[in-house]
Amino acid sequence: MNPAPAPYMIRINGHLGATVLSAFPALAPQHHGAHTVLTGLLDRSALYGVLAEIEALGLDLLEIRRLAPERRSSEPGDSR
Amino acid sequence: MTVVPTTPRLIDRRDLLAALDRAAASKVTIISAPAGSGKTSLLRAWVGRAGRPHRLALVQVQRDQNDAQQFWLALLDAVRRATGANSDAELSAATPDFNGYAMVDRVLSELAEAQGGVTLVVDDLHELHPPEIPAQLTRLLTNLPPNVHAILATRHDVRLGLHRLRLAGELAEIRAVHLRFSERETRELLEASGVALSAAGTALLHQRTEGWAAGLRLAALSLIGHADPERFVAEFSGSDRTVAEYLLAEMLDRQPPDVQNLLLRTSLLDRVNGELADLLTGRPGSEQILLDLEDTNAFVESFDPGRTWFRYHQLFADLLRLEMRRTLPAEIPALHRRAAGWFSRHGQAAEAIRHTQAAGDWPEAAQLLADHAFNLTLDGQAQTMQALLQAFPPGADHPELALVHAMGDLAHGRLDEAAAHLVVTETYAETTPPGRQHSLHVAIASLKLSLARRRGHLAGVIEQVRFLASPLTGWSDEDLALGSDLRAVALMNLGTAEAWSLGVPDAERHLREAAALARRIGRPYLEVGCLAQLGFASIFHGAAMPKMEAFATTQRRCREAITLAERYGWGTEPVIAPALMTLTSTMVFLGEFDEADRWLRRTEQAVQTDTGPDIRLLLHQTVAILHACRGRHHEALEEFGAAEDLASQMEGSQALARQMTSWLLATQARLGLLGEARAALTALDDEWTSSGEIRNARAVICLAEGDPARALDALHDVLDDTAPVLGYVTLVEAHLLAGLAHRELGDQRAANQAAERALALADSDRLVLPFAMTGSAELLEALPRHQTSHAALLADILEVLHGSSSMAKEQSSFPPAKKLSPGELRVLRYLATNLSRPEIANELSVSLNTVNTHLRSVYAKLQVRDRSSAVRRARELRLLAARRTS
Numbered sequence: 001m002n003p004a005p006a007p008y009m010i011r012i013n014g015h016l017g018a019t020v021l022s023a024f025p026a027l028a029p030q031h032h033g034a035h036t037v038l039t040g041l042l043d044r045s046a047l048y049g050v051l052a053e054i055e056a057l058g059l060d061l062l063e064i065r066r067l068a069p070e071r072r073s074s075e076p077g078d079s080r
Numbered sequence: 081m082t083v084v085p086t087t088p089r090l091i092d093r094r095d096l097l098a099a100l101d102r103a104a105a106s107k108v109t110i111i112s113a114p115a116g117s118g119k120t121s122l123l124r125a126w127v128g129r130a131g132r133p134h135r136l137a138l139v140q141v142q143r144d145q146n147d148a149q150q151f152w153l154a155l156l157d158a159v160r161r162a163t164g165a166n167s168d169a170e171l172s173a174a175t176p177d178f179n180g181y182a183m184v185d186r187v188l189s190e191l192a193e194a195q196g197g198v199t200l201v202v203d204d205l206h207e208l209h210p211p212e213i214p215a216q217l218t219r220l221l222t223n224l225p226p227n228v229h230a231i232l233a234t235r236h237d238v239r240l241g242l243h244r245l246r247l248a249g250e251l252a253e254i255r256a257v258h259l260r261f262s263e264r265e266t267r268e269l270l271e272a273s274g275v276a277l278s279a280a281g282t283a284l285l286h287q288r289t290e291g292w293a294a295g296l297r298l299a300a301l302s303l304i305g306h307a308d309p310e311r312f313v314a315e316f317s318g319s320d321r322t323v324a325e326y327l328l329a330e331m332l333d334r335q336p337p338d339v340q341n342l343l344l345r346t347s348l349l350d351r352v353n354g355e356l357a358d359l360l361t362g363r364p365g366s367e368q369i370l371l372d373l374e375d376t377n378a379f380v381e382s383f384d385p386g387r388t389w390f391r392y393h394q395l396f397a398d399l400l401r402l403e404m405r406r407t408l409p410a411e412i413p414a415l416h417r418r419a420a421g422w423f424s425r426h427g428q429a430a431e432a433i434r435h436t437q438a439a440g441d442w443p444e445a446a447q448l449l450a451d452h453a454f455n456l457t458l459d460g461q462a463q464t465m466q467a468l469l470q471a472f473p474p475g476a477d478h479p480e481l482a483l484v485h486a487m488g489d490l491a492h493g494r495l496d497e498a499a500a501h502l503v504v505t506e507t508y509a510e511t512t513p514p515g516r517q518h519s520l521h522v523a524i525a526s527l528k529l530s531l532a533r534r535r536g537h538l539a540g541v542i543e544q545v546r547f548l549a550s551p552l553t554g555w556s557d558e559d560l561a562l563g564s565d566l567r568a569v570a571l572m573n574l575g576t577a578e579a580w581s582l583g584v585p586d587a588e589r590h591l592r593e594a595a596a597l598a599r600r601i602g603r604p605y606l607e608v609g610c611l612a613q614l615g616f617a618s619i620f621h622g623a624a625m626p627k628m629e630a631f632a633t634t635q636r637r638c639r640e641a642i643t644l645a646e647r648y649g650w651g652t653e654p655v656i657a658p659a660l661m662t663l664t665s666t667m668v669f670l671g672e673f674d675e676a677d678r679w680l681r682r683t684e685q686a687v688q689t690d691t692g693p694d695i696r697l698l699l700h701q702t703v704a705i706l707h708a709c710r711g712r713h714h715e716a717l718e719e720f721g722a723a724e725d726l727a728s729q730m731e732g733s734q735a736l737a738r739q740m741t742s743w744l745l746a747t748q749a750r751l752g753l754l755g756e757a758r759a760a761l762t763a764l765d766d767e768w769t770s771s772g773e774i775r776n777a778r779a780v781i782c783l784a785e786g787d788p789a790r791a792l793d794a795l796h797d798v799l800d801d802t803a804p805v806l807g808y809v810t811l812v813e814a815h816l817l818a819g820l821a822h823r824e825l826g827d828q829r830a831a832n833q834a835a836e837r838a839l840a841l842a843d844s845d846r847l848v849l850p851f852a853m854t855g856s857a858e859l860l861e862a863l864p865r866h867q868t869s870h871a872a873l874l875a876d877i878l879e880v881l882h883g884s885s886s887m888a889k890e891q892s893s894f895p896p897a898k899k900l901s902p903g904e905l906r907v908l909r910y911l912a913t914n915l916s917r918p919e920i921a922n923e924l925s926v927s928l929n930t931v932n933t934h935l936r937s938v939y940a941k942l943q944v945r946d947r948s949s950a951v952r953r954a955r956e957l958r959l960l961a962a963r964r965t966s
Contacts, residue, residue: 017321019402
C-alpha cells in the first residue's frame with residue numbers, strides 16, 4: 001500500500017456553500033452542473049477523514065475516484 | 081447519557097411506527113440511516129407512545145464516546161431502572177480495571193431476572209468508538225434472554241456478528257428508504273407547524289428535500305410565520321445549494337441576533353446549560369433561550385428531567401460549528417478557554433482538558449492531564465484519558481505526559497515501556513518548580529511501586545519510597561484534594577508491596593491508613609483495593625501465629641472486603657481478586673475443599689483480564705495445593721510448574737517462592753520423579769536448603785527413596801525450631817513427616833507422639849492442609865483415641881481426608897476423555913474462551929451446525945447441561961490442556 005498522498009476526486013450532489021466547504025480545507029471545489037467536485041491530494045487517513053465529514057454533514061456522496069497520478073509529478077523518489 | 085422519554089412534538093408517522101412495531105418483534109432491530117434521517121425522532125415517538133407492553137432501557141451514546149466503560153455503565157443503569165431492580169442491592173460504579181465482557185454478562189443476568197419483557201434501545205451507536213465494542217455488543221445481542229428485544233440506531237452499518245440472528249429471521253432492519261417522508265407526511269408536518277402551503281408548493285418541497293427529515297424540519301422552521309411561503313419554496317427549489325446548508329442559513333437569518341449568537345458560540349460544546357451559555361455569550365438569560373428553542377424546534381433538546389442540560393442535534397451542531405469557524409475564527413480559542421475554566425471549576429477534568437486542547441493551549445493541557453491522571457484513572461476513565469493523550473499533536477514535546485504514558489503502559493502490562501516513561505518523568509521532575517515537584521515525586525514513587533510489584537522486585541523500591549508514609553507536608557492548598565487521591569494510591573501500593581515482601585506489620589499499617597483516607601475522600605475503589613490487600617497480607621500473619629484463630633480472622637477480613645466490593649458491583653473485578661484468592665486459599669488450608677472450588681471459580685473470573693504474573697502465580701499455587709490436598713499429584717505438579725514458570729518471569733524472589741518450591745519438590749517425589757526432585761534440590765542455594773520448607777521437601781524425597789532415617793535427619797533442625805520457617809504450617813508438616821518416617825522404621829510410639837504434636841499445633845486454627853498434603857490418613861488412624869487430646873480435630877481431619885480421596889478416585893475412574901473425538905475436543909477447548917458458538921465455528925473453519933453437533937455430544941459425554949459446567953468438568957478432567965499432556 002502506497003502511503004504517499006494521491007489525487008482524489010469526490011463528487012457531491014448540490015452546490016456546497018462556504019460553510020460546508022470550510023469542512024474540507026485540503027480540497028479544491030468546482031461546480032459541475034448541479035454537483036460539486038472536490039479534488040486534492042489525500043493520504044489514507046485524510047481520505048477517511050473527508051468521508052467522515054461527508055457523513056457527519058449529511059451530504060449526498062455521488063462518486064469518489066482516485067485519479068491517475070500526473071506524469072512527471074514531483075512524487076519523491078520517482079527519479080531514483 | 082441516558083434519555084428521559086419526552087412527548088413527541090412531531091407528527092405521528094403511523095406507517096413508520098407500525099413498521100418499527102413489526103421490526104421490534106424480532107430479537108434485534110437495526111435502524112441504519114444517514115444523519116438527519118429522523119432516527120432519533122422515530123425512536124422517541126415510538127418510545128413515548130402509551131400502552132407499551134415492554135419496559136424500556138434507553139441509552140443515547142455520547143458524542144465521540146471513546147470509553148467503553150461509560151457506555152456499559154449507562155446501559156446497565158438503564159436496564160436496572162427499566163426492570164426496577166433493587167437499587168440498594170448493588171451500585172454500578174466505575175472502576176479503573178474494567179472488564180467489558182464481565183459487564184455484558186452482568187447486563188444479561190439483570191435482563192434474565194427481569195419480570196416481563198424489556199426492550200433495549202441504543203441510539204447513536206456510530207459514536208461508540210472503542211475497538212472492543214463490536215465484539216462485546218455481539219455477545220450481548222446473541223445471548224439476549226427470551227422476551228428481551230434490542231433496537232440499535234446508527235448512521236452507518238456496524239460490523240456485528242449477527243449472522244445467526246439474520247438466518248433465523250430474528251434481525252430486522254429499517255433503512256433510509258423507510259425513514260423518508262412521504263408527500264402526505266410532508267403535508268402533515270407543515271400543517272402541524274401551522275404552515276399554509278399549496279399542494280404544488282408541498283410537492284415541490286418534498287421533491288427538493290427528497291423526503292429527508294432534517295431538511296423538512298429546517299424548512300418548516302423557516303416557513304413558520306414566513307410572509308410568502310410559496311416564494312420561499314420556489315427559491316429553495318431553484319437553488320443548487322445543498323439542502324442542509326441552504327436551510328440552516330435561512331433558519332439562522334430568521335433568528336434574533338442574541339439567539340444566533342448563542343447558537344453559534346455554544347455549538348463548540350457537546351452539551352450546554354444556561355450558566356455555560358451565559359459565560360460563552362457574555363450575557364445573561366441564555367437558559368430561557370435554550371428552553372424556548374427546545375419548545376419550538378427539534379434541534380435543541382434537554383436531556384435531564386429538570387431541563388437544565390441541553391444538546392443540539394448532531395448535524396445541526398456540526399453545521400453551526402463550521403459556520404462559527406468560518407465567521408468568528410478569532411474568538412474560538414478564548415471560548416474554549418472559558419469553557420475549560422467552567423468545567424475545571426466544576427470538577428469535570430476530562431471536559432476541561434478537551435477544551436484546553438481545542439484552544440490550542442497544549443502545554444496547559446499537558447499539565448492538566450498529568451495533574452488529573454490519578455483521579456481520572458480512579459474515576460474509571462482510563463480510556464478517556466488515553467484518548468486525550470492521543471489528541472496531542474505528534475512530535476510535540478510535553479515531558480509531563482510521560483507520567484500519563486507510564487500509567488497507560490502499566491495498566492496494559494507493558495512494563496518496559498512504563499519503566500522508560502518513568503525515567504523521563506523523573507528527569508523532568510528535577511526541572512519543575514518546587515510547588516509541583518512534591519506531587520510529581522509522590523506520583524513517580526507510587527508508579528514505581530506498582531511497577532516493582534508487578535515485576536516482583538520489591539525490597540529495594542520499598543526503601544526508596546518510605547517517604548510516602550510521612551504525613552502531608554509540602555502540599556499547597558489547591559494540591560490537597562488532588563494530593564489525597566495520589567497519596568491514597570501511593571500508600572496502597574506501598575502497603576501491597578510490603579505485604580508481598582512479608583513486611584507484614586508495615587503493610588497492615590499502611591493499608592489501613594490508605595483505606596481510611598480512601599473512605600474519607602470518597603474513593604470506594606481504593607478502599608476496596610486496600611481491604612483486599614489487607615486480607616492477602618493477613619494470610620502470612622496467620623501463618624506465623626498458631627494460637628489466634630488466625631485463619632478465621634483472615635477469612636473474616638476477606639469477606640468484609642468482598643461484601644464492600646459487591647456493594648459497588650465489583651464482586652468479580654480484579655480489584656477484589658487478592659481477597660477472593662486469599663479466601664480460597666484459607667479454605668484449602670482448613671480442608672473446605674468444595675467451598676474452595678466455588679470461590680476458585682469466582683477468583684478465576686475476577687483475574688480474567690489481569691495478566692500480571694503476580695496474581696496469576698497465586699492462582700496456580702492455590703489450584704495446585706487444592707489438587708495436592710485431594711491426592712491428585714499429577715494435576716498439582718502441572719499447576720506448581722505453571723506457577724514456577726511465572727515466578728521465573730519475576731525479577732526478585734517473592735517471599736512465598738520457597739514454600740512453593742518445597743511443595744513442588746515434594747509432589748515430584750510423591751509421583752516417583754526422584755531424579756528430577758533430587759536435581760532440583762541440588763540446584764538450590766544454601767539459604768534455601770537450610771530453611772524449614774526445603775528441609776521438609778528433602779524429607780519427602782528421602783521417604784520416597786525408602787530412606788526414613790535420612791528423612792528424620794533432614795527434619796531435625798525444623799523440629800527443634802532452629803531452622804527458619806515461613807509459618808507454623810511448616811512445623812505441622814515436619815511433625816507429620818517425622819511421624820511417617822517413624823512408622824516406616826517401625827517405631828509406632830514415636831509416630832503417635834509426632835502425630836499428636838502436629839494435631840496440637842493445628843488445633844487452634846483447625847488446620848487440615850498439611851495432613852492432606854502429606855497423606856497422613858493412616859498415621860492418624862493408627863493413633864489410639866485415648867492417646868490424643870484432639871479427638872474432635874482428628875475426626876474432622878479424617879472425614880475430610882476420606883471424603884476427598886474417595887472423590888478423587890471416583891473422578892479419576894471416569895474415562896470420558898477417550899470417548900471424545902478430536903473434533904469434539906477442539907470445540908471443547910474453545911468453550912473456555914469468550915467466543916460465541918458462531919465465532920468458534922469461524923475459528924475452526926467449520927459450520928455452526930458442526931459446532932452444535934459436537935457440543936451436544938460433548939455435553940452428553942461429560943454429563944453436563946451447560947457451557948460453564950462443561951468447562952468446569954473439562955478442567956477437572958484436564959481436557960483443556962491438550963498440548964501439555966499428549
